[in-house]
Amino acid sequence: MKPKIFIDGEHGTTGLQIRTRMAGRTDVELLSIPEAERRNAAMREDLLNDADIAILCLPDDASREAVSMVAGNNRVRIIDTSTAHRVAPDWAYGFAEMDKAQPEKIREARHVANPGCYPTGAIALIRPLRQAGILPDGYPVTVNAVSGYTGGGKQMIAQMEDEQNPDHISAPHFLYGLTLKHKHVPEMKMHGLLERAPIFSPSVGRFPQGMIVQVPLYLDDLAAGATLESIHAALVEHYAGQSIVEVAPLAESAQLARIDATELAGKDTMKLFVFGTSGGTHVNLVALLDNLGKGASGAAVQNMDLMLSA
Ligand SMILES: NC(=O)C1=CN([C@@H]2O[C@H](COP(=O)(O)OP(=O)(O)OC[C@H]3O[C@@H](n4cnc5c(N)ncnc54)[C@H](OP(=O)(O)O)[C@@H]3O)[C@@H](O)[C@H]2O)C=CC1
Numbered sequence: 001m002k003p004k005i006f007i008d009g010e011h012g013t014t015g016l017q018i019r020t021r022m023a024g025r026t027d028v029e030l031l032s033i034p035e036a037e038r039r040n041a042a043m044r045e046d047l048l049n050d051a052d053i054a055i056l057c058l059p060d061d062a063s064r065e066a067v068s069m070v071a072g073n074n075r076v077r078i079i080d081t082s083t084a085h086r087v088a089p090d091w092a093y094g095f096a097e098m099d100k101a102q103p104e105k106i107r108e109a110r111h112v113a114n115p116g117c118y119p120t121g122a123i124a125l126i127r128p129l130r131q132a133g134i135l136p137d138g139y140p141v142t143v144n145a146v147s148g149y150t151g152g153g154k155q156m157i158a159q160m161e162d163e164q165n166p167d168h169i170s171a172p173h174f175l176y177g178l179t180l181k182h183k184h185v186p187e188m189k190m191h192g193l194l195e196r197a198p199i200f201s202p203s204v205g206r207f208p209q210g211m212i213v214q215v216p217l218y219l220d221d222l223a224a225g226a227t228l229e230s231i232h233a234a235l236v237e238h239y240a241g242q243s244i245v246e247v248a249p250l251a252e253s254a255q256l257a258r259i260d261a262t263e264l265a266g267k268d269t270m271k272l273f274v275f276g277t278s279g280g281t282h283v284n285l286v287a288l289l290d291n292l293g294k295g296a297s298g299a300a301v302q303n304m305d306l307m308l309s310a
Pocket residue numbers: 008009010011012013014015038039040056057058059060062081082083115116117150151152153154155291292295296
């Protein structure tokens with residue numbers, strides 16, 4: 001029997017992109033709910049309980065509700081793409097490349113929390129430097145980012161694309177999260193192994209998909225002897241042996257005049273850069289990804305495949 005997969009929220013932005021990635025797959029049976037019934041709780045509960053893996057592509061509250069709907073079912077496994085369970089101790093964090101042991105944890109897990117799009121970039125840059133002892137305890141980390149507008153789901157897509165929308169946004173680029181209380185901060189802190197919460201300043205640009213996450217650092221305030229080259233080497237070592245996260249060679253980064261936030265749109269990979277000048281005093285770490293690729297739907301399918309390989 002083929003494993004049954006149900007995407008709760010399949011008609012939303014993240015859910016649709018997971019469906020696209022699953023099109024043509026013959027190794028799984030996709031359970032589906034008609035779009036008009038997408039909020040029909042009884043139908044959702046039946047489908048959730050019939051699935052081997054349920055992928056939740058819902059707002060946080062609806063995700064928690066979905067988890068409660070399968071509380072008495074000890075077979076169905078869950079991948080939650082929302083923020084609801086990303087710092088929960090009994091959920092595996094679905095970022096396979098963050099540690100050598102993480103793929104196995106995801107493979108065996110009953111409950112997997114898919115990472116947020118911004119934390120995927122930030123943790124990818126920060127965690128290896130914490131583990132290598134380069135980024136010291138208490139360093140005041142800042143994370144600055146720009147996302148494609150699909151990151152805000154159906155509501156923001158309508159605000160950006162529909163001029164008749166009463167909440168239309170005409171800005172080509174805007175900052176938000178101005179209270180510095182963005183919901184991704186706890187996740188960056190925990191899985192970035194940070195003592196202090198980072199200052200996180202997100203923004204949105206007038207392009208549908210793509211993302212740049214930046215973590216600038218003062219070399220003088222890092223572990224003694226830290227250089228552009230040693231930071232790059234730590235990232236290269238951390239990501240050796242896998243094909244999703246690429247670390248750009250320093251020579252390539254040194255040639256670049258600019259970074260295009262949409263470069264990886266439509267892809268499920270992520271590229272990391274270390275910018276600065278050899279012998280200089282500062283570096284800027286940059287992650288490039290698609291908010292809906294490695295930042296959401298691509299990661300969810302990667303996690304599903306890991307779980308199916310158990
Ligand atoms: N977009 C992105 O880049 C990323 C999104 N995520 C996360 O993925 C999840 C889904 O986000 P996204 O796809 O962007 O959002 P969308 O708003 O595009 O889609 C959400 C879907 O869930 C449905 N839904 C909402 N409430 C309920 C409910 N109570 N019961 C059943 N269905 C419901 C919506 O239906 P309706 O149309 O009726 O509202 C819609 O189809 C969120 O938790 C988000 O934070 C994570 C990483 C990146």
